[in-house]
Amino acid sequence: MKDEITGLPLLVDIINLLKDRIEKEKEVNLLIIQILESSIFEEEFGFDVFDSWVKSLADLIKISVTKEFTPYENPLLFTTDPFSSLICLIFPKTHDPKKFITKLKNEIEKLIPAPTAITLREIKFDPLRRTERSIYQTVNEVKIEHTKTESRMKSNIKSLFKKIIRTSEIKMVFQPIFEISEEKLTYGFEALARGPKGTELEMPTALFSVADELNELENLEKLCRWKALLTSKRLPDEKYKIFLNVSSKILQQKSSYVEELIENLDELQIKTEKLVLEITERYAISDFDTLKKNINYLKERNIKLSIDDVGVGYSSLQTLAELNPDYLKYDMVLVRNIHEDMIKQNLLEMVLNFGEKIKAKVIAEGIEKEEELITLRKIGVRYGQGFYLSYPFEVEI
Amino acid sequence: MEKKRILIIDDEEDILSLVEEILKDDYLIEKANSPSKAVEILKKDLNFNLILLDIILPEKDGWELLREFKNILKDKEIPVAIFSILKEPQDMLKAIKEGAVAYIVKPFEPEGLKNRIKEIFEKL
Numbered sequence: 001m002k003d004e005i006t007g008l009p010l011l012v013d014i015i016n017l018l019k020d021r022i023e024k025e026k027e028v029n030l031l032i033i034q035i036l037e038s039s040i041f042e043e044e045f046g047f048d049v050f051d052s053w054v055k056s057l058a059d060l061i062k063i064s065v066t067k068e069f070t071p072y073e074n075p076l077l078f079t080t081d082p083f084s085s086l087i088c089l090i091f092p093k094t095h096d097p098k099k100f101i102t103k104l105k106n107e108i109e110k111l112i113p114a115p116t117a118i119t120l121r122e123i124k125f126d127p128l129r130r131t132e133r134s135i136y137q138t139v140n141e142v143k144i145e146h147t148k149t150e151s152r153m154k155s156n157i158k159s160l161f162k163k164i165i166r167t168s169e170i171k172m173v174f175q176p177i178f179e180i181s182e183e184k185l186t187y188g189f190e191a192l193a194r195g196p197k198g199t200e201l202e203m204p205t206a207l208f209s210v211a212d213e214l215n216e217l218e219n220l221e222k223l224c225r226w227k228a229l230l231t232s233k234r235l236p237d238e239k240y241k242i243f244l245n246v247s248s249k250i251l252q253q254k255s256s257y258v259e260e261l262i263e264n265l266d267e268l269q270i271k272t273e274k275l276v277l278e279i280t281e282r283y284a285i286s287d288f289d290t291l292k293k294n295i296n297y298l299k300e301r302n303i304k305l306s307i308d309d310v311g312v313g314y315s316s317l318q319t320l321a322e323l324n325p326d327y328l329k330y331d332m333v334l335v336r337n338i339h340e341d342m343i344k345q346n347l348l349e350m351v352l353n354f355g356e357k358i359k360a361k362v363i364a365e366g367i368e369k370e371e372e373l374i375t376l377r378k379i380g381v382r383y384g385q386g387f388y389l390s391y392p393f394e395v396e397i
Numbered sequence: 398m399e400k401k402r403i404l405i406i407d408d409e410e411d412i413l414s415l416v417e418e419i420l421k422d423d424y425l426i427e428k429a430n431s432p433s434k435a436v437e438i439l440k441k442d443l444n445f446n447l448i449l450l451d452i453i454l455p456e457k458d459g460w461e462l463l464r465e466f467k468n469i470l471k472d473k474e475i476p477v478a479i480f481s482i483l484k485e486p487q488d489m490l491k492a493i494k495e496g497a498v499a500y501i502v503k504p505f506e507p508e509g510l511k512n513r514i515k516e517i518f519e520k521l
Binding site for chain 1: 479484485486487489490492493494497498499500502516517520
């Protein structure tokens, strides 16, 4: 059996082959390459994008191995479990791996946005030990080591986060939302938070998940809100809508978030009609009543509601309808290669019908290709955003 | 041109006959009214161009059956279209994750079904 994503054999299926080889060569090198923090990245970019990274990683390693080793050296690639982000390479002890590892590291960095770990081990034949056990043990030791690296990275990230809050080191960028049906007309701007450039907390998913872990979500949300509203004053025209993200968790607890939002708008003299509050539908809603109460409070003050990540979340369409949203944002995972995927098209048609029924505008997110845009137009989507239309841009305060 | 072969898996005999009636002029239809029957057919004959699979089935659900197919089919790829009354985004998302090529929501109009099947073959 082969792993579906990488096309590599699984350890359990080739264990006898490995055993024979180690017993014959007496010692071999084992190189383990793994994408770290895979769950965070899978959540941020969606499973099909993440799968494509794992596949590219496997393809890159396959090509590098063919270039580096002679067939006589018989390098052997495999993975430990199906759908894992870990790739193993066995090669003769006589082959000096240093240059190969450096080169591979560089190439992986260029290819994959997530951090990767590369670990070299040797497995020796020991007549007193079962060889299969040595193989499994070595692989498991490396897995544990990689988990430790991940947790070290996490603790560094936590202190970085505290510094960000202390020094308000958050930038807001704005991504235009367009009317895509006829010409490309600007409709509004989504404010997106960015942590310090080049750090692990630059992108919002990491930033907000660390905040949640440290119980600092509300502080971060308020900081982002203030910066977003303040910088939005510098946007070209008054008439555009500003989409501001807030975690639905905040709106499900008794907090001063909603009252303070109205105060902020008042202080900055921004009309409430201009604002669209965007909440994600990715996580299950636990306190629907409080959420609804907070939303109603804002709606009574003319603030509009947008639901993010529609299509990939837990809520049924009925639950979404009860929130009475003005906008539905169709998730980027479902926009990715929609021109080649009929189910994604079917799902979008259904969301469009649903939007029409509840009088909510549908905005397609994450448009990155012309073909995607053409398909979205054909299906009847009127609003969209994504790198193909415009990258987010920075506004000076 | 030789007619394409479709295997339909649904536990409701009425639906099986109806779909057969709608599609039989253009395709060769094989029917299975249970997961075990479907597996039995596929173990003998892999020569299908499309499988139309219902999700709510007795014995095991369509998703489980879909995974079982992968073992039976091995390297032979027969595209699978899901055919279900479930119409929440979550169900369609699952179909994408499990590698189905299309999602047809029941109930359907006869002409609509014909067009959808035609469309699926055009895009394959």
